[in-house]
Amino acid sequence: MKVLFVEPHPDDIVLSAYFTIKKLYSTDEIYLASVSNSPDYAIRDSKRFCIHMGINFVETKMIPDIMLSNKITPQRYKSESNPYEYQIYEYSRRYPESIDNATALIADVVEQVKPDLFITCIGIGHPMHVVTRIASDRILGMSKNIHYFIEAPYWFRKYGERIVNYSKLARKSTYIPLKTEVDEKLDVFKTCYPTEVSILRFDRDNFYTHPECIFYNPSTL
Numbered sequence: 593m594k595v596l597f598v599e600p601h602p603d604d605i606v607l608s609a610y611f612t613i614k615k616l617y618s619t620d621e622i623y624l625a626s627v628s629n630s631p632d633y634a635i636r637d638s639k640r641f642c643i644h645m646g647i648n649f650v651e652t653k654m655i656p657d658i659m660l661s662n663k664i665t666p667q668r669y670k671s672e673s674n675p676y677e678y679q680i681y682e683y684s685r686r687y688p689e690s691i692d693n694a695t696a697l698i699a700d701v702v703e704q705v706k707p708d709l710f711i712t713c714i715g716i717g718h719p720m721h722v723v724t725r726i727a728s729d730r731i732l733g734m735s736k737n738i739h740y741f742i743e744a745p746y747w748f749r750k751y752g753e754r755i756v757n758y759s760k761l762a763r764k765s766t767y768i769p770l771k772t773e774v775d776e777k778l779d780v781f782k783t784c785y786p787t788e789v790s791i792l793r794f795d796r797d798n799f800y801t802h803p804e805c806i807f808y809n810p811s812t813l
């Protein structure tokens with residue numbers, strides 16, 4: 593089966609689905625495409641990671657990232673009865689151009705790869721993650737062949753738990769890393785994304801031991 597992963601930024605997949613990819617590797621043909629990058633980072637892509645994992649890197653003309661400082665604050669989520677819907681509504685209103693660009697990019701990748709299964713982020717915290725989710729749903733939302741991964745564990749403490757029911761998600765985990773495996777993921781991250789090591793200032797244990805989860809239709813959770 594052809595499985596296409598689409599990540600908002602180069603590094604989201606290593607953080608969110610490293611062990612999942614390792615598991616799929618033996619049976620599936622895996623592709624990875626990235627949507628955006630900050631212009632500040634001259635060399636930041638997932639090419640090295642794909643070579644390391646033995647999966648296919650899909651070259652894209654990554655679109656400009658949205659500043660993290662433009663995110664909706666967790667306090668704002670908290671006051672909404674449906675924080676997830678609110679987030680989709682608000683970012684659709686604020687960033688129509690980014691959504692159009694991401695939609696065009698993802699449509700192009702899908703046309704190129706023709707995947708049997710498409711996996712993208714659930715859309716939490718960072719505006720570009722939400723944009724990627726909206727764009728993906730525009731293209732594949734009507735299809736049964738779209739799944740979602742829960743992105744970057746470090747978001748979860750601050751943002752994710754306000755948006756989705758984490759205890760339900762955790763039960764559906766595809767992979768819970770063992771303590772002995774955490775260093776492996778850390779090493780791959782450091783080797784493949786040297787410009788990103790500064791994010792390790794976040795709580796390392798939470799970061800790497802967080803369960804990797806992939807779902808179909810999170811709205812039913």
Ligand SMILES: [Zn+2]
Pocket residue numbers: 600601604718721744
């Ligand atoms: Zn990201």
